[in-house]
Amino acid sequence: MSTEIRVNRPTPITSKKHIILFDNKTDVIQTIKTLEAGKSIVISDFYSNGLVVLKALKNYLNKKLPNTSFQEQRTFRSTYHKLSNRILIEIEDHKVALKKAPSIGWLKKLYPEISDFVLSFPQVQGLNSSWQWYTNGISIPVLRNKIHPYYGTYFPTRFDHLTLFDNWLKRYEGPKKTAIDVGIGSGILSFQLLKYGFQKVYGTDINPNAIVGLAVFMGDTKLSRKIALDYAPLFGRYDSPTELIIFNPPWLPKSNQEDYVDAAIYYDEHLFPNFFAEAKQRLLPEGQxxxxxxxxxxxxxxxxxxxxxxxxxxxxxxxxxxxxKKRVKEASSLTKRDQNWRGSEEVELWVLIHKVSL
Structure with a gap:
């Protein structure tokens, strides 16, 4: 089932008709002006030349744009995203065609039908980071084993909400026959459920990479018999009532001011109403x-x-x-964002039951 799903990946650019090249002799400021004018550049010679342009672009935008409040940081990231993705890199024979470039296994796994193409430098950086996380694994405090998140699958860099859930599971005294994990992501909540004795977990996600990645990770092991997967929104095909529904939704409302939206972080106005309407039909009378x-x-x-x-x-x-509720700790070193507003952030674990009619 999962191997037939088309995963999300950076869209390859197959044309190589680029005029503007950047190497270590090119004027950086003029290059940034080129990007602002809507034109693209191609990095040549060394991989580090791309890093030089990105660093200069970030410094340039830091001077040009305010970057203190949360809203200002969203605007800054949107502008940086747009301009930095005009910095391109050529891929040849599934390898970055630059000296001293990292080896990235995703280039072959995600693009089996094409070996030569072009991607933006930030996309290549993302593929490289993802490949390191995928191959080396990531330790999660509430789990015994590392997770190996597939490309394009969200995984947490802070764990306060997972600790909150783990503590709740320790005290949970209800039945443990089935549970539904809505938006299973990298599978952490489902693995926690299994750790505390749940017999079967049904996981759904609208991200094909999450479903494919977990299917590959579990293979034909005991995990694959305890966790069923469905590439679908909300509850998908799982319509049998269950005793426990788990939902770790995005924590921020979608903004119309941004050109791109991460569905793992931002929710639209329909998500919660639709979730609650469907949850009403999926929850057993004594369920939570x-x-x-x-x-x-x-x-x-x-x-x-x-x-x-x-x-x-x-x-x-x-x-x-x-x-x-639990006050959050400082962000992990895996994230470099300025998060000065997080001093008053709390994670929340809400336990809801069917409303009792009086």
């Missing part, structure tokens, strides 16, 4: 819903009603059993 969330949207000045509080006050479907 656990939602991992954050107050991040509140402390970053979004004028948005808390989606879970809105459901509880207006939905008429569920009531609150418990809500646990």
């Amino acid at each position: 819903i656990v939602i991992l969330f954050s107050n991040l949207f509140q402390i970053t000045n979004f004028k948005t009603i808390h989606p879970i509080e809105k459901e509880l006050s207006e939905g008429g479907r569920f009531q609150l059993k418990r809500c646990f």
Whole structure:
């Protein structure tokens, strides 16, 4: 099933008709002006030349754009994303065609039908980082074994919400026959469920890379018999009622001001209403819903009603059993963003049950 899914990957550029080349003799500032004019450049000679342009571009934008508040940082990242992706690199025979370039296994795994093409420098950087995480694995405090996230699959760099969930599972006394993990991602919550004795977990995701990656990771092991996967939104084909529904949704509302949106981080206005409507049909009478969330949207000045509080006050479907909160620690070294607003961030674990009619 999963091997037939077409995974997301950076779109290859097959034309090599580029005029503007950049090497260590090219004027960097003039190159940035070229990028701002909407033109692309191709890095030549050494891989490090691309790093030089990216560093200069970031310094240039730091001087040009304010980058303090959360909203300013979103604008900065959007501008940097647009300009940096006009910096291109040639791929030949599934290898980066530059001296002292890293070896990236994804170039062959993700592009079996084409060996020569062009990608943007940030895309190549992303592929390189992902390949290191995939091959070396990432340690997660609540799991015994490392995870090996597939390219394009979200994985956490902070673990406070996972610790909160782990502590809740330690105290969970309900049945453990089945659970549904909506938006399974890299599989961490499902692995936690199995660790605490759940017999079967049904995982869904709208990201094909998450489904393919987990299928490859589990192979024909015991895990593959305990975790069923479905490439689908929300609950997918799993319509049998269950005793536990797990949901770790995006924590920020989608902004119309950005040219690109990471669906693992930003949610649209329909996500929560649709989730709660379907969850009502999937939850056994004595079942529970656990939602991992954050107050991040509140402390970053979004004028948005808390989606879970809105459901509880207006939905008429569920009531609150418990809500646990935990102050977050500093971000992992895997992320380099300035996160000065996170001092007051808390992760939240909401436990909901069917509303009891009086």
